[in-house]
Amino acid sequence: MPFTIIMIIKEYAMKKLPPESSVIESWIASALAYAKILAFFEYDKQKALIWFETPNPLLGGISPQSVINQGRGEKLLKLIINTLDENNLEIN
Numbered sequence: 001m002p003f004t005i006i007m008i009i010k011e012y013a014m015k016k017l018p019p020e021s022s023v024i025e026s027w028i029a030s031a032l033a034y035a036k037i038l039a040f041f042e043y044d045k046q047k048a049l050i051w052f053e054t055p056n057p058l059l060g061g062i063s064p065q066s067v068i069n070q071g072r073g074e075k076l077l078k079l080i081i082n083t084l085d086e087n088n089l090e091i092n
Contacts, residue, residue, distance in 0.1 A: 030073030033064070036080050040089070058083075 034048070041047040052065045058079060059067055067076045084090070 026071050026073040028073070029077040030068045033068070033073060033077045033080055036077070036084070037064075040084070 034052075037051055038045070038048045041051070052068075053063050055061050055063050059076070064076055067073070
């Protein structure tokens, strides 16, 4: 199932976003970051939303949403994946 979601996101991004690959990659990374956090909170949208809006010391004191708004979705996705790995947490 994750491959299907990734394919849909990438297809949508290719149609709606400028062709610069960095924009598309950041957009896809942001979408995957949202999906990972939503899964971590067992699909509780309110908890996930609070996490995205709360300043995070690992991000220099800014919120994950601010990181996404700055076009740095890849940085956020790497942080999420590394944090989950370091804590031996698996999320599908």
